[in-house]
Amino acid sequence: xxxxxxxxxxxxxxxxxxxxxxxxxxxxxxxxxxxxxxxxxxxxxxxxxxxxxxxxxxxxxxxxxxxxxxxxxxxxxxxxxxxxxxxxxxxxxxxxxxxxxxxxxxxxxxxxxxxxxxxxxxxxxxxxxxxxxxxxxxxxxxxxxxxxxxxxxxxxxxxxxxxxxxxxxxxxxxxxxxxxxxxxxxxxxxxxxxxxxxxxxxxxxxxxxxxxxxxxxxxxxxxxxxxxxxxxxxxxxxxxxxxxxxxxxxxxxxxxxxxxxxxxxxxxxxxxxxxxxxxxxxxxxxxxxxxxxxxxxxxxxxxxxxxxxxxxxxxxxxxxxxxx
Numbered sequence: 001x002x003x004x005x006x007x008x009x010x011x012x013x014x015x016x017x018x019x020x021x022x023x024x025x026x027x028x029x030x031x032x033x034x035x036x037x038x039x040x041x042x043x044x045x046x047x048x049x050x051x052x053x054x055x056x057x058x059x060x061x062x063x064x065x066x067x068x069x070x071x072x073x074x075x076x077x078x079x080x081x082x083x084x085x086x087x088x089x090x091x092x093x094x095x096x097x098x099x100x101x102x103x104x105x106x107x108x109x110x111x112x113x114x115x116x117x118x119x120x121x122x123x124x125x126x127x128x129x130x131x132x133x134x135x136x137x138x139x140x141x142x143x144x145x146x147x148x149x150x151x152x153x154x155x156x157x158x159x160x161x162x163x164x165x166x167x168x169x170x171x172x173x174x175x176x177x178x179x180x181x182x183x184x185x186x187x188x189x190x191x192x193x194x195x196x197x198x199x200x201x202x203x204x205x206x207x208x209x210x211x212x213x214x215x216x217x218x219x220x221x222x223x224x225x226x227x228x229x230x231x232x233x234x235x236x237x238x239x240x241x242x243x244x245x246x247x248x249x250x251x252x253x254x255x256x257x258x259x260x261x262x263x264x265x266x267x268x269x270x271x272x273x274x275x276x277x278x279x280x281x282x283x284x285x286x287x288x289x290x291x292x293x294x295x296x297x298x299x300x301x302x303x304x305x306x307x308x309x310x311x312x313x314x315x316x317x318x319x320x321x322x323x324x
Contacts, residue, residue, distance in 0.1 A: 001025050001026075001027050002025060002026055002027075002028060002231050003023040003024070003025055003231075004023055004024040004025065004026055004231055004232065004235050004242070004253070004255075005023075005224075005228040005231060005232065006023060006024065006242060006253055008242075008244070008285055008315060009021060009023055009244070009251065009253050011289060012244060012246050012251045012285075012288065012289075012317070013251045015288070015289070015292055015293065016246050016247070016248070016251050016293075017248075018246070018247065018248055018249060018250050018251045019248065019249050019250060020249070020250045020251075021250065021251050021252070022250055022251075022252040022253065023253050024235075024242050024253040024254065024255045025255075026231060026234055026235055026238075026240075026255075028059065028231075028234065029051070029055060031051045031052065049089075049090075049093050049156065052090070052156055052159075053154060053156060055159065056159070056160075056238050057159055057160045057161065057162070057234065057237045057238050058159050058160070058161040058162070059161075059162050059164055059230070059234060060083070060086060060161055060162070060163050060164065061164045061166055061198075062079035062082055062083060062163055062164065062165055062166065062178075062182060063077055063079060063082065063166055064077075064079050064165040064166055064167045064171070064175075064176060064178035064179055064182070065077070065166065065167050065168040065171070065176075065178075066168075067168070077178075079165065079178050079181070079182055080178075080181055080182065080185065083163065083182070083185075087133075087135060087157070088133070090135070090156040090157045091130045091133065091134075091135065091157055093156055094126075094130055094136055094155045094156055094157050094158075095127065095130050095131075097153060097154075097155060098123055098126060098127050098130070098153070098155075099127075101119075101123060101153065102120065102123050102124070102127070105119055105120055105123075106120060118145060118146075118149070119149050122139075122141070122146050122149045122150065123149075123153075125139060126139050126150070126153075126155070130157070134189070135157035135158070135161075135189055136150070136153075136155045136157040136158035137157060137158050137159070137160070137161070137189060137190055137191070138188070138189055138190065139158070160191075160237045160238070160239075161191045161192070161237075162191065162192040162193070162194055162233055162234065162237050163182055163186055163191060163192070163193045163194070164194050164196055164230065165178065165179045165182055165193060165194065165195050165196065166196055166197070166198045167179065167195055167196070167197050168197060168199070169197055169199065169200055169220065171195070171197070172195070172196075172197040172200055172220055172221075172222060172226070173220060173221040173222060174195075175195045179193070179195055192233060192236075192237060194226075194229060194230060194233050195226070196226040196227075196229075196230060197226065200220065200226070201225060201226055201227050203216070204216060204217070204225050204227075213225070235255075239257055239258050240255050240256070240257060240258070241255075241256060241257070241258050241312075241313075241314040242254065242255060242256075242314060242315065243256060243265055243312050243313075243314075243315070243316045243317070243318050244285070244315070244316070244317045244318070245269070245317070245318060245319065246288070246294070246317050254268050254269065255268070256268055256312060258314075259311060260311070260312055261308065261309060261310060261311055261312065262277065262279075262280040262282075262306055262307070262308065262309075262310040262312060262318070262320075263277040263308050264312075265280075265312045265318065266280065266318075266320040266322065269320070272322065272324045273320050273322045274322075275322075275324055276322040276323045276324035277308060277320065277321075277322050278321040278322055278323055279305055279306065279307055279320075279321050280305075280306045280307075280310060280318050280319070280320050280321070281303055281304070281305060281306075281318065281319040281320075281321070282303070282304045282305075282306050282310070282316050282317070282318055283297050283302065283303055283304075283316070283317040283318075284302070284313070284315070284316065284317075285315035285316065285317060286315075287300075287302040288317050
């Protein structure tokens with residue numbers, strides 16, 4: 001479980017001076033490496049694929065550095081090949097899932113069952129993409145029904161993915177030719193790319209003071225540790241955003257999906273808040289910082305009262321009224 005770095009939370013804490021500060025968190029699971037033939041049960045095969053199925057998104061770490069002292073399992077450094085090995089195994093597993101599903105509904109689809117026909121149409125398109133060596137996330141659903149069909153399949157290659165290029169110190173700030181190559185091939189599949197030097201990250205983690213870390217980063221031409229960017233990127237990948245509650249007892253960051261309404265946000269704090277939702281008092285983050293306190297925001301007339309339809313914005317500071 002890692003805290004999501006958010007300077008806004010620190011700024012609010014400075015103004016409110018609460019008893020405690022609670023950041024948002026994201027859970028990152030380290031899964032054992034995948035070998036060729038995993039879809040057929042090689043190595044940790046099915047166990048590994050089962051672990052991936054339980055996640056909401058994939059952070060795929062690719063080796064993008066040369067070092068004769070660190071032997072690569074395939075004998076040479078080639079992140080494109082490494083990416084393709086994993087992709088192929090996940091695609092083969094997804095094809096297995098699709099074939100089973102198609103064999104169940106094909107008959108019904110051909111006899112005029114409209115729901116089955118609709119599903120068969122979607123599955124056939126995804127199957128074709130997988131046969132072409134593409135990932136299911138390339139498929140763009142035409143409507144909400146198709147979206148639900150894709151969701152119900154829980155395909156491994158439809159999960160959002162972030163390729164993390166592990167580079168050496170010289171490429172930490174700008175990447176290298178391997179990173180460029182990965183960026184180029186991932187453009188077409190709606191995936192993110194992040195550059196990180198794992199060796200540097202471990203060295204940063206060992207430094208004791210903030211000043212030491214800052215100096216070390218400046219020497220490398222970096223503004224912050226790559227791990228901060230990684231955590232934020234993982235958060236974005238899951239389509240998440242943050243709202244805050246701020247009071248004397250605590251200043252806290254809460255996690256919701258982008259597009260969630262006020263009652264949904266209230267439900268993250270407690271299910272009763274959602275059930276008995278009456279209204280939300282909302283302050284935009286910029287207004288809170290500008291005026292310096294809730295009282296000053298109220299005085300300036302910048303506190304808004306929002307109802308059930310309000311779509312929460314990233315950074316909103318909220319207070320809920322409810323009645324159960």
